[in-house]
Amino acid sequence: MEVKKGNTTIVFENWVNQFSDALYSWALYKTSSKETAEDLVQDTFVSAFHKIDNFKGQSQPKTWLFSILNNKIIDYYRKNAKIKKHEFKLSEKAGFQLSDNLFNETNGWKTREIDPIWDQEEELLDNPEFNGVMAACIDNLPEKWKTAITSKYLTDKKAKEICQDLGITVSNYWQIVHRAKLLLKECLETNWV
CATH class of the missing domain: 1.10.10.10 (Winged helix-like DNA-binding domain superfamily/Winged helix DNA-binding domain)
Structure with missing residues (x-):
């Protein structure tokens, strides 16, 4: 499902309504922090919105959003790690x-x-x-x-x-x-x- 220019906002709003809970549950499971999970999901949707024109429908929207979220989670831990x-x-x-x-x-x-x-x-x-x-x-x-x-x-x-x-x-x-x-x-x- 390639996203058309005129439908971008509608499609994106549908994704937010459909996938917010699943993304939040995953982020909460991975971080054990409600605030961090909320921030990561918000960052995921902001990134997705800015890249939505690149979404060609070669994967399901949920899969695409979860891959963005997983990268955000990795970045979160990488930034907070204290490896010598x-x-x-x-x-x-x-x-x-x-x-x-x-x-x-x-x-x-x-x-x-x-x-x-x-x-x-x-x-x-x-x-x-x-x-x-x-x-x-x-x-x-x-x-x-x-x-x-x-x-x-x-x-x-x-x-x-x-x-x-x-x-x-x-x-x-x-x-x-x-x-x-x-x-x-x-x-x-x-x-x-």
């Missing part, structure tokens, strides 16, 4: 080292204890401070790795589409995702715990 970047460098080299350190000299898995922080996964995802550190860790990844992770987990793109976007093979994509997750784990354990 000078103390923790996320690089491809560090990702390769983490990946290599999973195996012993005979190429068997090293046994490693799991940090008890990961036993509280559900509570962590509802914690605004944790989400801030997570957003900052994602932002600190090497660019290609950040794109792979955000495309896979925040926009739910399929692997084939992500590979095309990045110009990489499927096996390279899975290696990047694996190493990026290892770096994120290390970053979270360093900056959150």
